[in-house]
Amino acid sequence: MARPTDRRSGTPLLHGHNSNISARSSRSPSRPDIDRGRAGYRTPRRLSDSSGYNEVASSQPILSSSSSPPPPPRPGMARQSSFRSRSPASNARHAARKRYAYASIFLVLSLVSFTVQTELAAWVQHAGWNKAYCMLYLTHGSWSLLWPVQLLILRVQKRAEPWATFWRRHVWLVRTTAQMVETRELQVDGPGHHHVHHHGHHHQPSSPLADNIVYMARVTAFVTVSLTVAGLSWYVAVSMTSPSDLTAIYNCSAFFAYAFSVPLLKERLRLDKSLAVLVAVAGVLVVAYGDAGAPEKEGGGDDNNGTNTGAPAENRLLGNLIIGAGSVLYGLYEVLYKRFACPPDGCSPGRGMIFANTFGSCIGVFTLTVLWLPLPVLHILGVETFALPTGRVAWYLFLSVVMNATFAGSFLVLISLTSPVLSSVASLLTIFIVAVSDWWLTGVPPSAAALLGGSMIVVAFALLSWSTYKEMTEEEQKREVDIAGSDSEDD
Secondary structure, eight states: OOOOEEEOOTSOOOOOOOOHHHHHHHHOTTHHHHHHHOOOOOOOOHTTOOOGGGGGGSSSSSOOOOOOOOOOOOSSSSHHHHHHHHOOOHHHHHHHHHHHHHHHHHHHHHHHHHHHHHHHHHHHHTOOOOOOOHHHHHHHHGGGGGHHHHHHHHHOOOOOOOOHHHHHHHHHHHHHHHHHEEEEEEEEOOOTTOOOOETTTEEEEEHHHHHHHHHHHHHHHHHHHHHHHHHHHHHTTTSOOHHHHHHHHTTTHHHHHHHHHHHHHHOOHHHHHHHHHHHHHHHHHHHHHHHHTTTOOOOOOTTTTTTTOHHHHHHHHHHHHHHHHHHHHHHEEEEEEEESSSTTTOOHHHHHHHHHHHHHHHHHHHHHTTTTTTHHHHHHSSOOOOOOOOOOHHHHHHOOOOOHHHHHHHHHHHHHSSSHHHHHOOOOHHHHHHHHHHHHHOOOOOOOHHHHHHHHHHHHHHHHHHHHHHHHHHHHHHHHHHHHHHHHHHO
């Protein structure tokens, strides 16, 4: 839809419900900012330009309807002109660097927290409290604390702001981001408005708030089930197959994440990304099978918690099939989360981070309220007798659960900011880091195969990081060119 313009250089093209207002403002130099205080429309791009919690710093939310867009809050003409004077390539590099800077912080946090969690959980299980499903229930249930902790941090940052204003803005931010997630568009609807989406020849209005809540509840359910079954497969297969098979097959989830990303996320098959994933999987195989004659030791992986019996596998084929299904489901979980629970490309990193932790809390609440049901069943059947840990074991379990929640929040943010493929390969770095940690704790150096395989994973991660950075820059540049082209056509 062509938009009328006020012909002012360096100013985004805006209009209100009455095009005559725009025409009068262009002819009246004494009232150059007549449209700044009005509720109108803005382009989807401007909604995501601000970052973090300051996106909602204005006293009134920026809303849109099906007929006219609201203007974004602008600090001033000088800043706006400077922004638009940049080339699309420069803007794209700036946006990609900002996103990668946030992602790097959460990558380091996720690797450190997972390493600590793995070592603590291994100690707990070796100390005699080997309750696989109960540990899984407690660790995933702890994710419910992500949103309250995040809210506390945001509140400390905005402590000078009245609570009512702070809470209203936070709720608005989460709610409008949920609308972005459902509609896959950066425009959001105001109260009482319905944004019209075109699917072929059918016009479908966006869902009201109640339907949006139903959508998020449905997404939370099937994402959590996929995650839980994938994590539980590790505990089921751990006594049926060898630790090397367990490590190698489960960590092939990076390959399946890439495979699912092509149809679900519409990713292009790139030679450099495919090569990086293959090198990473090969590195895992080297770590798992490089020392065929050496004594087995526990391997890494997400949700494995260092669980290992070290005993010879009895039903190896069945165990490999079970852990193979878990590997597929974990790759699917990452892609499902990115596709159905993350805001679309172009959303600011701050908004994406806040919503990632909010959705992580939804997973935790679903786990606590629904997935407790197998606990009494397992107890009655004698498969896993319920018993709470005590003493030092309970303290170590508590620390492990806290570290798992930290890892989960960081990992969800990492996927939201980058891609499931990069995040999955990044998680493989924990194999090398855990091996080095064991060396530091036990004094036993890692084997040559562990060093070689770990080096391959590091190289693969570096290659994939560069490929993902280039891809993000290209997408941002394409988006800048599209917006600039749209504005020039309207002129």
